[in-house]
Amino acid sequence: MFGPDGESIGKIRDLVAGLRADRQPPRVLGLVVELATRRRIFVPMLRVTSIEASAVTLATGSVNLRHFSQRPNEVLVLGELLDAQVTIEASGAVANVVDVGMEQIRTRDSVLGRVAVRERTGRLSRRGPIQVLRWEEVLGPGVLELTGQPQDAHQLLAVYETMRAADVAAHLHDLPTKRRYEVADALDDERLADVIEELPDEDQKDLLGHLDDERAADILETMDPDDAADLLAELDELEKDRLLELMEPEESAPVRRLLEYSSHTAGGLMTPEPIVLTPDATIAEALARVRNPDLTPALASMVFVCRPPSETPTGRYLGCVHIQRLLREPPSDLVAGAVDKELASLRPDALLSDVTRYFAAYNLVCAPIVDDQDHLLGAVTVDDVLDHLLPEGWRETTWQESHPEAADA
Structure with a gap:
């Protein structure tokens, strides 16, 4: 995303649309933009002057730098619509959303007018053809219940493939809890371990608690020993000991050594695996x-x-x-x-x-x-x-808190 003078503002991470109770396509309310500081803000569609294949340009004016917060009846296109399970109204077939098309209508509003879906065949080895349908041909009257349906995560994972672990963690942090768990379940152990290392402490504990004990232990084994020790130190003694017992002895041994040191000493900060x-x-x-x-x-x-x-x-x-x-x-x-x-x-x-x-x-x-x-x-x-x-919870510190002199840009 660029400003009117060509200055870079940030990267577009998602679209926000307003769900409707009728069968009309949702109106696109704005964009979720990630600044260089990894802070995510909301930019209304009214501020957008042009949309090209590789960039979006804004009109002259101020941009509110408050952290993006999703409101009721709003849906994140990447975070919640992608991979959602829907029913094709004409055939009654169950399908998954693989893409969504945004188009401008006569009122100059942008809406999610078209949906690309792939039918679920029930066979892992076969994938149904992609169909591009009108919104009202797919979602039906239960649109407001969409975000409560179980979702796959294949399309979102494809988006994550090109992102750094820290950027994936920032996106995961902003997802609704249900969607966050679905994505965590779909990520492989190595990628999930990298992402967890970049999350705030509370998110780390929450995701680890969501996983079953066996997979939680596998994730801890995959993490860097110092990061695994920091995470385990945040847990209560019973949970920490249980997970350490489930880890392979050769993987848990360096973590146990690190746990002997205070977190604010060189021993607590070190990694036991240098060259x-x-x-x-x-x-x-x-x-x-x-x-x-x-x-x-x-x-x-x-x-x-x-x-x-x-x-x-x-x-x-x-x-x-x-x-x-x-x-x-x-x-x-x-x-x-x-x-x-x-x-x-x-x-x-x-x-x-x-x-x-x-x-x-x-x-x-x-x-x-x-x-x-x-x-x-x-x-x-x-x-x-x-x-x-850095201060505790620095990963969640807002850009404005770090730059109090800037209310708008």
């Missing part, structure tokens, strides 16, 4: 490890050299090698020759304030956590530090 190499590893091996796409940029910025064993807690910690140094050395050289032995390490009981000063003093985005016996326990990354420095 660890033995001294006889080559620079080429180290570069191959940091290329792992599953690593965050911060965690990939540094490798740690230790005596065996290489699993944390490791053998004797020898030092670290920064990625810039790896890029400057011949690939056949050993990492032992590039180790930075002078960089101080953090103790697991170091307070958050000490960790913050450490990052500022050494201009780092990753730091080693070493115990009194020189065993590497893990690493703290700057994103986890920021997570704990």
